[in-house]
Amino acid sequence: MEHVPLAHVLILSTILFFLGIYGFFSRRNLITMLMSIELILNSVNINFVAFNKYVYPHQLEGVFFTLFIITIAAAEVSISIAIIINLYRRFNTIDIEDTKNMKF
Protein backbone atom coordinates (compact mmCIF):
# COMPACT_ATOMS: atom_id res chain seq x y z
CA MET A 1 0.00 0.00 0.00
CA GLU A 2 3.03 2.34 -0.17
CA HIS A 3 1.98 3.46 -3.64
CA VAL A 4 -1.49 4.57 -2.55
CA PRO A 5 -1.36 7.93 -0.76
CA LEU A 6 -3.22 8.28 2.52
CA ALA A 7 -5.42 11.01 1.04
CA HIS A 8 -7.00 8.56 -1.40
CA VAL A 9 -7.98 6.16 1.38
CA LEU A 10 -9.42 9.09 3.33
CA ILE A 11 -11.36 10.28 0.28
CA LEU A 12 -12.81 6.78 -0.11
CA SER A 13 -13.98 6.79 3.50
CA THR A 14 -15.31 10.36 3.18
CA ILE A 15 -17.44 9.41 0.17
CA LEU A 16 -18.75 6.38 2.05
CA PHE A 17 -19.50 8.50 5.13
CA PHE A 18 -21.52 11.07 3.23
CA LEU A 19 -23.36 8.36 1.29
CA GLY A 20 -24.42 7.10 4.70
CA ILE A 21 -25.41 10.62 5.76
CA TYR A 22 -27.46 11.02 2.58
CA GLY A 23 -29.21 7.70 3.13
CA PHE A 24 -29.89 8.49 6.77
CA PHE A 25 -31.54 11.81 5.96
CA SER A 26 -33.42 10.82 2.81
CA ARG A 27 -34.78 7.38 3.71
CA ARG A 28 -37.82 6.99 5.91
CA ASN A 29 -37.67 3.25 6.41
CA LEU A 30 -36.03 2.17 9.67
CA ILE A 31 -34.10 -0.77 8.19
CA THR A 32 -32.60 1.28 5.37
CA MET A 33 -31.65 3.96 7.89
CA LEU A 34 -29.89 1.23 9.87
CA MET A 35 -27.96 0.21 6.74
CA SER A 36 -26.87 3.84 6.29
CA ILE A 37 -25.58 3.85 9.87
CA GLU A 38 -23.57 0.72 9.05
CA LEU A 39 -22.00 2.53 6.09
CA ILE A 40 -21.07 5.46 8.36
CA LEU A 41 -19.49 3.18 10.98
CA ASN A 42 -17.52 1.33 8.31
CA SER A 43 -16.10 4.53 6.89
CA VAL A 44 -14.95 5.49 10.38
CA ASN A 45 -13.29 2.08 10.72
CA ILE A 46 -11.41 2.59 7.44
CA ASN A 47 -10.18 5.93 8.75
CA PHE A 48 -8.91 4.45 12.02
CA VAL A 49 -7.09 1.60 10.29
CA ALA A 50 -5.60 3.89 7.64
CA PHE A 51 -4.30 6.39 10.20
CA ASN A 52 -2.82 3.56 12.21
CA LYS A 53 -1.15 2.11 9.14
CA TYR A 54 0.17 5.31 7.57
CA VAL A 55 0.76 7.83 10.34
CA TYR A 56 1.39 5.81 13.52
CA PRO A 57 2.82 2.46 12.37
CA HIS A 58 4.49 1.86 15.76
CA GLN A 59 1.16 1.64 17.61
CA LEU A 60 -1.94 -0.52 17.56
CA GLU A 61 -4.50 2.01 18.82
CA GLY A 62 -6.41 2.28 15.55
CA VAL A 63 -6.91 -1.47 15.44
CA PHE A 64 -8.33 -1.45 18.97
CA PHE A 65 -10.73 1.36 18.19
CA THR A 66 -11.86 -0.53 15.10
CA LEU A 67 -12.44 -3.69 17.13
CA PHE A 68 -14.51 -1.81 19.73
CA ILE A 69 -16.51 -0.02 17.05
CA ILE A 70 -17.31 -3.35 15.37
CA THR A 71 -18.43 -4.80 18.72
CA ILE A 72 -20.62 -1.85 19.55
CA ALA A 73 -22.09 -1.89 16.04
CA ALA A 74 -23.11 -5.51 16.58
CA ALA A 75 -24.76 -4.64 19.89
CA GLU A 76 -26.49 -1.63 18.34
CA VAL A 77 -27.85 -3.64 15.42
CA SER A 78 -29.23 -6.39 17.65
CA ILE A 79 -31.01 -3.86 19.89
CA SER A 80 -32.38 -1.83 17.00
CA ILE A 81 -33.70 -4.89 15.20
CA ALA A 82 -35.50 -5.92 18.39
CA ILE A 83 -37.02 -2.44 18.54
CA ILE A 84 -37.98 -2.60 14.84
CA ILE A 85 -39.71 -5.97 15.27
CA ASN A 86 -41.58 -4.68 18.32
CA LEU A 87 -42.60 -1.56 16.41
CA TYR A 88 -43.82 -3.64 13.47
CA ARG A 89 -45.89 -5.79 15.77
CA ARG A 90 -47.59 -2.73 17.25
CA PHE A 91 -48.05 -0.45 14.22
CA ASN A 92 -47.78 -2.93 11.32
CA THR A 93 -45.32 -0.64 9.58
CA ILE A 94 -41.73 0.51 10.09
CA ASP A 95 -42.01 3.75 8.19
CA ILE A 96 -41.11 6.50 10.62
CA GLU A 97 -43.76 8.81 9.16
CA ASP A 98 -46.51 6.46 10.36
CA THR A 99 -45.29 5.81 13.88
CA LYS A 100 -46.05 9.08 15.58
CA ASN A 101 -47.43 7.96 18.92
CA MET A 102 -44.45 9.23 20.87
CA LYS A 103 -44.20 12.44 18.90
CA PHE A 104 -44.72 15.50 20.98
Add this chain to the structure above:
Amino acid sequence: MSVEAIIFYILAALIITFGVLTVFTRKIFRAAVFLLFSLIGIAGVYILMDMQFVAALQIVVYVGGIVVLIIFSIFLTHSSGERLAPQKLSRIIRAGILSAIGMLFSVWIITHHLFLPVTAPPIEHSVQNIGLQLLSYTSYGYVFPFEVVSVLLLAALVGSIVIAMKIKKQ
Protein backbone atom coordinates in the same frame (compact mmCIF):
# COMPACT_ATOMS: atom_id res chain seq x y z
CA MET B 1 1.36 2.03 -10.81
CA SER B 2 1.83 -1.10 -8.78
CA VAL B 3 -0.51 -4.05 -8.59
CA GLU B 4 -1.52 -3.09 -5.05
CA ALA B 5 -2.58 0.36 -6.16
CA ILE B 6 -4.61 -1.06 -9.04
CA ILE B 7 -6.36 -3.51 -6.71
CA PHE B 8 -7.04 -0.70 -4.25
CA TYR B 9 -8.66 1.52 -6.86
CA ILE B 10 -10.77 -1.37 -8.17
CA LEU B 11 -11.90 -2.16 -4.63
CA ALA B 12 -12.62 1.50 -3.92
CA ALA B 13 -14.74 1.75 -7.08
CA LEU B 14 -16.64 -1.40 -6.06
CA ILE B 15 -17.21 -0.15 -2.50
CA ILE B 16 -18.51 3.21 -3.67
CA THR B 17 -20.68 1.69 -6.41
CA PHE B 18 -22.34 -0.75 -4.04
CA GLY B 19 -22.66 1.96 -1.39
CA VAL B 20 -24.47 4.18 -3.88
CA LEU B 21 -26.73 1.29 -4.88
CA THR B 22 -27.45 0.58 -1.19
CA VAL B 23 -28.54 4.13 -0.60
CA PHE B 24 -30.48 4.66 -3.84
CA THR B 25 -32.23 1.37 -4.62
CA ARG B 26 -35.92 1.15 -3.85
CA LYS B 27 -36.04 -2.58 -3.22
CA ILE B 28 -35.04 -3.14 0.36
CA PHE B 29 -33.74 -6.69 -0.02
CA ARG B 30 -31.45 -5.59 -2.83
CA ALA B 31 -30.19 -2.78 -0.61
CA ALA B 32 -29.14 -5.37 1.99
CA VAL B 33 -27.33 -7.47 -0.63
CA PHE B 34 -25.51 -4.41 -2.02
CA LEU B 35 -24.50 -3.49 1.54
CA LEU B 36 -23.05 -7.01 1.87
CA PHE B 37 -20.84 -6.53 -1.20
CA SER B 38 -19.73 -3.11 0.02
CA LEU B 39 -18.68 -4.61 3.37
CA ILE B 40 -16.75 -7.39 1.63
CA GLY B 41 -14.91 -4.75 -0.41
CA ILE B 42 -13.97 -2.95 2.81
CA ALA B 43 -12.56 -6.21 4.16
CA GLY B 44 -10.44 -6.37 0.99
CA VAL B 45 -9.10 -2.89 1.73
CA TYR B 46 -8.12 -4.06 5.23
CA ILE B 47 -6.26 -7.01 3.76
CA LEU B 48 -4.42 -4.65 1.40
CA MET B 49 -3.40 -2.57 4.41
CA ASP B 50 -1.92 -5.67 6.07
CA MET B 51 -4.60 -5.87 8.77
CA GLN B 52 -5.64 -9.48 8.36
CA PHE B 53 -7.22 -9.73 11.80
CA VAL B 54 -9.48 -6.72 11.28
CA ALA B 55 -10.43 -8.06 7.85
CA ALA B 56 -11.36 -11.44 9.31
CA LEU B 57 -13.38 -9.75 12.04
CA GLN B 58 -15.12 -7.58 9.43
CA ILE B 59 -16.13 -10.68 7.47
CA VAL B 60 -17.24 -12.62 10.55
CA VAL B 61 -19.15 -9.89 12.35
CA TYR B 62 -20.48 -7.66 9.58
CA VAL B 63 -20.98 -10.06 6.70
CA GLY B 64 -21.80 -13.12 8.78
CA GLY B 65 -23.71 -11.44 11.57
CA ILE B 66 -25.07 -7.98 10.99
CA VAL B 67 -26.18 -8.35 7.36
CA VAL B 68 -27.82 -11.68 8.15
CA LEU B 69 -29.69 -10.03 11.03
CA ILE B 70 -30.80 -7.20 8.73
CA ILE B 71 -31.99 -9.69 6.09
CA PHE B 72 -33.93 -11.61 8.75
CA SER B 73 -35.63 -8.45 9.94
CA ILE B 74 -36.48 -7.55 6.32
CA PHE B 75 -38.14 -10.94 5.91
CA LEU B 76 -40.06 -10.44 9.15
CA THR B 77 -41.34 -6.98 8.32
CA HIS B 78 -41.75 -6.76 4.53
CA SER B 79 -43.59 -8.82 1.97
CA SER B 80 -41.14 -9.93 -0.71
CA GLY B 81 -40.73 -7.95 -3.91
CA GLU B 82 -42.36 -4.88 -2.43
CA ARG B 83 -40.94 -1.53 -3.46
CA LEU B 84 -40.43 1.21 -0.94
CA ALA B 85 -42.60 4.28 -1.16
CA PRO B 86 -40.99 7.08 -3.20
CA GLN B 87 -39.34 9.75 -1.12
CA LYS B 88 -40.35 13.36 -1.07
CA LEU B 89 -38.33 15.49 -3.48
CA SER B 90 -37.72 18.21 -0.91
CA ARG B 91 -36.18 15.70 1.48
CA ILE B 92 -33.93 14.25 -1.24
CA ILE B 93 -32.76 17.75 -2.20
CA ARG B 94 -32.10 18.69 1.43
CA ALA B 95 -30.14 15.50 2.15
CA GLY B 96 -28.24 15.77 -1.14
CA ILE B 97 -27.19 19.38 -0.54
CA LEU B 98 -26.18 18.62 3.06
CA SER B 99 -24.03 15.62 2.15
CA ALA B 100 -22.54 17.27 -0.95
CA ILE B 101 -21.43 20.32 1.05
CA GLY B 102 -20.02 18.13 3.82
CA MET B 103 -18.21 15.90 1.35
CA LEU B 104 -16.63 18.80 -0.56
CA PHE B 105 -15.55 20.42 2.71
CA SER B 106 -13.97 17.21 4.04
CA VAL B 107 -12.24 16.40 0.75
CA TRP B 108 -10.87 19.94 0.63
CA ILE B 109 -9.44 19.56 4.14
CA ILE B 110 -7.97 16.13 3.37
CA THR B 111 -6.26 17.24 0.19
CA HIS B 112 -4.84 20.38 1.80
CA HIS B 113 -3.57 18.79 4.99
CA LEU B 114 -0.14 17.20 5.12
CA PHE B 115 -0.11 14.00 7.14
CA LEU B 116 3.39 13.49 8.52
CA PRO B 117 4.16 9.91 9.50
CA VAL B 118 5.91 9.31 12.79
CA THR B 119 9.48 8.14 12.32
CA ALA B 120 9.44 5.27 14.76
CA PRO B 121 10.17 1.63 13.95
CA PRO B 122 6.87 0.05 12.87
CA ILE B 123 5.52 -2.92 14.80
CA GLU B 124 3.87 -5.90 13.22
CA HIS B 125 0.05 -5.85 13.24
CA SER B 126 -0.13 -9.53 14.01
CA VAL B 127 -2.80 -11.29 16.02
CA GLN B 128 -0.22 -12.02 18.69
CA ASN B 129 0.66 -8.36 19.25
CA ILE B 130 -3.00 -7.32 19.17
CA GLY B 131 -4.00 -9.99 21.67
CA LEU B 132 -1.12 -9.27 24.02
CA GLN B 133 -1.87 -5.56 24.16
CA LEU B 134 -5.64 -6.07 24.26
CA LEU B 135 -5.45 -8.24 27.34
CA SER B 136 -2.54 -6.55 29.11
CA TYR B 137 -3.29 -4.74 32.37
CA THR B 138 -0.14 -2.61 32.40
CA SER B 139 -0.19 0.88 30.92
CA TYR B 140 -1.53 1.12 27.35
CA GLY B 141 -3.30 -2.16 27.94
CA TYR B 142 -6.92 -2.52 26.91
CA VAL B 143 -8.24 -5.10 29.35
CA PHE B 144 -10.67 -2.72 31.07
CA PRO B 145 -12.44 -1.57 27.87
CA PHE B 146 -12.43 -5.20 26.78
CA GLU B 147 -14.33 -6.24 29.92
CA VAL B 148 -16.70 -3.27 29.69
CA VAL B 149 -17.50 -4.15 26.09
CA SER B 150 -18.15 -7.76 27.04
CA VAL B 151 -20.65 -6.62 29.69
CA LEU B 152 -22.20 -4.29 27.09
CA LEU B 153 -22.63 -7.20 24.68
CA LEU B 154 -24.32 -9.29 27.37
CA ALA B 155 -26.62 -6.38 28.21
CA ALA B 156 -27.46 -5.92 24.54
CA LEU B 157 -28.24 -9.63 24.21
CA VAL B 158 -30.57 -9.64 27.22
CA GLY B 159 -32.08 -6.30 26.24
CA SER B 160 -32.91 -7.36 22.70
CA ILE B 161 -34.60 -10.52 23.98
CA VAL B 162 -36.65 -8.50 26.48
CA ILE B 163 -37.63 -5.88 23.89
CA ALA B 164 -38.65 -8.35 21.19
CA MET B 165 -40.46 -10.71 23.58
CA LYS B 166 -44.15 -11.07 22.91
CA ILE B 167 -46.29 -9.96 25.83
CA LYS B 168 -49.35 -12.14 26.27
CA LYS B 169 -52.66 -10.38 26.61
CA GLN B 170 -54.59 -11.01 29.79
